[in-house]
Amino acid sequence: MRHTLxxxxxxxxxxxxxxxxNLNDILNQLGNNPDLVNAIGSTVKNFADxxxxxxxxxxxxxxxxxxxxxxxxxxxxxxxxxxxxxxxxGVWVASQSGVTGINWRFGVIDTNTIxxxxxxxxxxxxxxxLLAQLHSEAELACVLGHESTHVLRHHHLRAIQSASGKxxxxxxxQGVVAYKGNQQAQQIGANLASGFSEVYVxxxxxxxxxxxxxxxxxxxxxxxxxxxxxxAVLQTLDALNPQDSNLQMMFSTHPSPRxxxxxxxxxxxxxxEPWASGTENTVRFGAxxxxxxxxxx
Amino acid sequence: MKTQxxxxxxxxxxxxxxWLGLALAGHALAxxxxxxxTSDLKQKPFLDATTTGSVASGSNVTITSRQGAWLQVKSxxxxxxxxxxxxxxxxxxxxxxSVGGTLGTLGKVITTGSSGTTVTTGVKGLTSGEVTSTHPxxxxxxxxxxxxTSSSQAAQSARSANLSRKSGxxxxxxxxxxxxxxxx
Numbered sequence: 001m002r003h004t005l006x007x008x009x010x011x012x013x014x015x016x017x018x019x020x021x022n023l024n025d026i027l028n029q030l031g032n033n034p035d036l037v038n039a040i041g042s043t044v045k046n047f048a049d050x051x052x053x054x055x056x057x058x059x060x061x062x063x064x065x066x067x068x069x070x071x072x073x074x075x076x077x078x079x080x081x082x083x084x085x086x087x088x089x090g091v092w093v094a095s096q097s098g099v100t101g102i103n104w105r106f107g108v109i110d111t112n113t114i115x116x117x118x119x120x121x122x123x124x125x126x127x128x129x130l131l132a133q134l135h136s137e138a139e140l141a142c143v144l145g146h147e148s149t150h151v152l153r154h155h156h157l158r159a160i161q162s163a164s165g166k167x168x169x170x171x172x173x174q175g176v177v178a179y180k181g182n183q184q185a186q187q188i189g190a191n192l193a194s195g196f197s198e199v200y201v202x203x204x205x206x207x208x209x210x211x212x213x214x215x216x217x218x219x220x221x222x223x224x225x226x227x228x229x230x231x232a233v234l235q236t237l238d239a240l241n242p243q244d245s246n247l248q249m250m251f252s253t254h255p256s257p258r259x260x261x262x263x264x265x266x267x268x269x270x271x272x273e274p275w276a277s278g279t280e281n282t283v284r285f286g287a288x289x290x291x292x293x294x295x296x297x
Numbered sequence: 298m299k300t301q302x303x304x305x306x307x308x309x310x311x312x313x314x315x316w317l318g319l320a321l322a323g324h325a326l327a328x329x330x331x332x333x334x335t336s337d338l339k340q341k342p343f344l345d346a347t348t349t350g351s352v353a354s355g356s357n358v359t360i361t362s363r364q365g366a367w368l369q370v371k372s373x374x375x376x377x378x379x380x381x382x383x384x385x386x387x388x389x390x391x392x393x394x395s396v397g398g399t400l401g402t403l404g405k406v407i408t409t410g411s412s413g414t415t416v417t418t419g420v421k422g423l424t425s426g427e428v429t430s431t432h433p434x435x436x437x438x439x440x441x442x443x444x445x446t447s448s449s450q451a452a453q454s455a456r457s458a459n460l461s462r463k464s465g466x467x468x469x470x471x472x473x474x475x476x477x478x479x480x481x
Contacts, residue, residue, distance in 0.1 A: 064438060071437035076444075083444040091451035096462065105445045123441070137458075211471040218469055224460040228366040228382055239328055239387040258388050265333075265383040269475025273344055275463055276365035282458040 056121075060103055063121025067105075070125060074111040077128055077292075082108055085288035086140070090124060093141045094148035096222035102151065106144060108292075114237070115250045116143055118150035129246050131292050133236050137285035138220065138229035138278070145223075146216030146230065153215075155208040203253030210255070210263045217268060221275035227268075228276050234261050328360045330370070330385040337481050338378035342367035349378050351481075358385070384481075 076083060083106075090106035102122040112129040119125075124147040126140075134140050150156065203209075213234075217227035238257035240247060254260070338350040342364045352358065352372050358380070362369035367379040446454075455461075 065433065067441065068433035068435055068438040071441065072432045072434040075434065075437050076440055080444065083441075084446065087444050087446040088451050088454040091446050091448055092455045092460070095448040095451065100448075103445070105441050107441050107444065207471065214469050214471050218466055221466040222463055223455070224463050226365055231382055232363055235328075235330070235382070235385070235387045258386055261383065261386060263471075265475075267471055267473060267475060268469060269383065270344065270366070270381075271467070271469060271475050273366050275466055276367075278463065279458075279460055280364070282460075284454075284458050 056101070060121035063119035063123050066119045067123040067125075070117065070119070071107075071109065074109040074113075074127070077108045077110045079108075079291075082288050082292070085284060086126065086144075088284075089137060089141050090144040090148065093145045093219050093223045093225075094152070096145075096219045097148070097152050099152055104148075113246050113249060114240075114244075115253075116147050118147040118156070120151065120154065120156050122151055124148060124151065128292055131289060133240075134233065134289070134293065135236075136229060136281035138225040138280050139233045140285065140289075141223060141225045142216050142220040142227065142230035143233060144216075145219035146212045148219065149212040149215040150204065150208065153208070153211065155204050155212070206255050210260065210267075213260055213264055214267055217264070217272060221272050221278060224278050226276050226278040226280050227272045229280070231261055231264050234264075328387055330358055330360050330368070330387045332356045332358065332380065332384055333386055334384055335481060336380040336384045338370075338372075338376060338380060339367070340378060342369070342379045346379070350376050352376065352380060360385070360387075381481075 086106045086108055087104070091104050094102070094104050104122045104124070106124045106126070108131055109125045109127055111127050112132075113127050114129040114133060116124070116126040116130055124144060126143060126147075130143065131140070134143070213230060217230045220230060221227040234257040237247070237250075238261065242251060255263075332352050332354055335354045336352050337348045338352055339346040340349050341347070352370070356372055358370035358372050360368050360370055361377070363382065364379075366382050368382050368385055369377070369379050370385070371377045
């Protein structure tokens, strides 16, 4: 699956709707996992077997449910100019993937926690706390490019299928069944949301975080920015005190900034140097974010 | 907190000057870093710029500015110039001395029990517990949807900000390796 998705995502000339989410793969795991069947019960299994066709629209609905949940914990910063600005930058960067048909929605959420999140289907959140650490539009663009890569390559679905996500998988399965039985986004069911929310607590696979960093730099460069703004953000995070409570969730769900810098050093090195003269900053970044970058220090 | 006040704080009074300053001159910084490998010191932030010296692996440097793939640094012995950003790490390590200061500025943190679990008060945070136990907020979701922009609108906005799509940027496999050491 991974190679297929990668090949599709990497094909720059290829114009297509968002690929179907492979939630089907989750359902397929029922076949070779008797413990899981026991955990969720045979009724659920039978229903799941009969309803395994989950496409982009459903992936988006699931993402919407997760986004709604996340917004219940931390609402959007009440600043339409800021939110529209972040969408302008995020969509510009994400569209450099060449993948069309994704309903991108970017938002700044009102928490001092330093983190960013991606939901299946195209929702990306950056926290007010992380925004406060950024110095330029290039840095913002690279962070959004990182998160967009998680969406483009369906990393959450992979995480939920991993061995460490067994409980999450079980919850998600029950949620999928609940969802298929009731086609309303708001009725997705606590199970599905909590199954996926586990992923936000456990974090994605390390290799997917590295992949998101590297492809985030590539998207950022294609969008006309200095791609080395991404390691610049990681240096800022690396310089923060790891004991800071606002960093705990990011540090527990991501490889350390230092490990990420080492990976970028090893994989990217000078390869994007020809694009390092790209845009660092814009007037619109200052106009939209000045209040947040000064008030949260 | 270890981080020094950065440009935004120091130039609060003149926002316009700040934006122009950032746009034209990169960031003014006053962070410290350590070289992870012996690095050429360049006169300008470009690969083919004149090499004016060398900074040994393990040296401490003060970072004064950042541009492209480069950091402008000052070494302990007074040399200054540009080194590759990826040759520098900024970790503060486990210096526990600054913990109190950090927490003091960001909120009161109560450490409960022997597990060391921290509970943040006074600051709206987003903890693991909040993410898993929260209730959905469909109105906020509607708001989020309302701020969405199309790719053509985003492209137009990017053009207004003097951005243009760059061609020739290669895909980079995360399992591939850059050529190391050709340009220290």
